[in-house]
Amino acid sequence: MPRQCLEQINQNQTQGDIIEAGIALGGSAILLARxxxxxAEFHGYDVFGMIPPPSPRDDPKSHQRYQIIAQGASPGLGGHRYYGYEPNLYQKVLDHFQAFGLPPNSPRLHLHPGYFEDTLTFCPDQHIALAHIDCDWYDSVKTCLERIYPALSPGGYLILDDYYDYGGCRQATDEFLAKHSDLQIVLCQENLVLQKISPDDTPANQVVF
Known part of the structure; x- marks a missing residue:
């Protein structure tokens, strides 16, 4: 789905940077950057380590998932180590970018280690064309939506990776949608994809996948 959104951004010449919140090993971040x-510039945000715990606003499934992670019992993809257990995840992600010919922390590629509430800030004149939000829990998703939305360009996209996986992500998103009528749902299958619209948007710019 990020690929289709990027195609629409290019086609409609939507202005702004590309954001990912929750990078893991860097797979989708590398796709977005390429x-x-x-x-555009790419900005990636992550703690690059163990994720913070869910809060009381998250569902039992989220708490059960976190307990497995905290106990060191979470399997990784493809038989590899779970990314949160990597002793130097930040360096591993840097190496992955470099392997795909994308020197990180160059003029157009920026990685921001730390908690979203500390790192997810934007300049007043900065615009965002697409944000991939992949951070599981209620508090993290709420922070991302509140920080990213004011900078999101008309025609820009928000991709909620965990909307159908974790109740906290779904609740934070639904609460935010209830307050912002200029966000329309353009896809509600594996991920939830939202597009920011303005009253003078033409139907050609409002794409439902």
Whole structure:
């Protein structure tokens, strides 16, 4: 789905940077950075380590998932170590970017280690064309939506990776949608994809996948 959104951003010449909150090993971040418009910058945000625990606003499934992670019992993808157990995840992600010919922390590629409430800030003149939010829990998703939305360009996309996986993500998103009528749902299958619209948007710019 990020690929289709990027194609629409390029087609409609939507202005702004590309954001990912929750990078893990860097797979989707590398895809976004490789396909982003030539005028955009990529900004990736992550703790690059063990994720913080869920809060009382999260569902039992989220707490059960976190207990497995905290106990060191979570399997990784493809038989590899779970990314949160990597002793130097930040360096591993840097190496992954480099292996795909994308020197990180260059003028167009920026990685921001730390908690979202500390790192997810934008300049007043900065615009966002697409944000991939992949951070599981209620508090993290709420922080991302509140920080990213004001900078999101008309026609820009928000991709909620965990909307159908974790109740906290779904609740935070539904609460935010109830307050912002200029966000329309353009896909509600594996992920939830939202597009920011304005009253003068033409139907051609409002794409439902």
């Amino acid at each position: 396909l982003m418009p030539p005028t």
